[in-house]
Amino acid sequence: MANVKKIAVLVSGGGTNLQALIDAEKAGIINSGKISLVISNNAGAYALERAKNADIDTAVVLKRQLGSQEAFEDAIMKLLSDYEIDVIVLAGFMSILSERFTSSYPRRIINVHPSLIPSFCGKGFYGLRVHEAALEFGVKVTGATVHFVNEIPDGGEIIMQKAVYIEDGDTPEVLQRRVMEEAEWKILPASVEKVCAEM
Numbered sequence: 638m639a640n641v642k643k644i645a646v647l648v649s650g651g652g653t654n655l656q657a658l659i660d661a662e663k664a665g666i667i668n669s670g671k672i673s674l675v676i677s678n679n680a681g682a683y684a685l686e687r688a689k690n691a692d693i694d695t696a697v698v699l700k701r702q703l704g705s706q707e708a709f710e711d712a713i714m715k716l717l718s719d720y721e722i723d724v725i726v727l728a729g730f731m732s733i734l735s736e737r738f739t740s741s742y743p744r745r746i747i748n749v750h751p752s753l754i755p756s757f758c759g760k761g762f763y764g765l766r767v768h769e770a771a772l773e774f775g776v777k778v779t780g781a782t783v784h785f786v787n788e789i790p791d792g793g794e795i796i797m798q799k800a801v802y803i804e805d806g807d808t809p810e811v812l813q814r815r816v817m818e819e820a821e822w823k824i825l826p827a828s829v830e831k832v833c834a835e836m
């Protein structure tokens with residue numbers, strides 16, 4: 638297909654959202670974009686195995702090794718430029734990117750967050766911590782949000798949201814899994830297709 642957008646996925650951990658994107662591309666749910674590169678800030682991330690199994694190029698960029706946030710982001714930007722990336726997807730990427738980085742890619746960086754923004758989001762809210770906070774507060778509905786990334790953590794324009802009910806006896810782990818299955822793994826691929834198609 639002409640004009641297929643090149644996608645880079647940034648990951649840190651298990652990579653189930655990356656897997657959802659890979660599966661969506663195989664199933665033709667994503668056909669306006671192609672995952673061309675997976676970048677991890679953690680050499681041990683299982684997401685890297687998922688990328689290799691799907692024959693996708695991978696790169697590991699370590700802030701500790703590079704010495705500063707600026708050098709870390711420069712290394713990522715160099716990769717994005719070398720691969721001529723159009724769309725950047727943060728799929729469980731547990732590092733906050735500076736304004737210098739985010740303003741270089743306006744409406745081109747997409748993040749998935751495991752709550753209904755503006756609840757349980759912003760600095761300090763990531764991964765399991767988000768579901769712990771939702772259960773501690775006692776909300777009855779939570780969900781996931783896909784949004785564009787700007788200089789405000791979890792503050793960019795919302796692309797899609799999906800609600801998920803909390804059930805009696807939920808633990809953070811059980812709730813995390815339900816939010817992934819019912820919301821994240823659906824709205825992330827759908828949003829990526831939408832953004833690539835409209836770009």
Ligand code: GAR
Pocket residue numbers: 649650651652653654655684728729730749750751762763764767817821
């Ligand atoms: C997902 O639940 C994702 O929404 C969340 O981390 C998990 C990563 O899982 N991201 C954040 O909390 C970002 N603020 P995965 O590696 O299996 O996709």
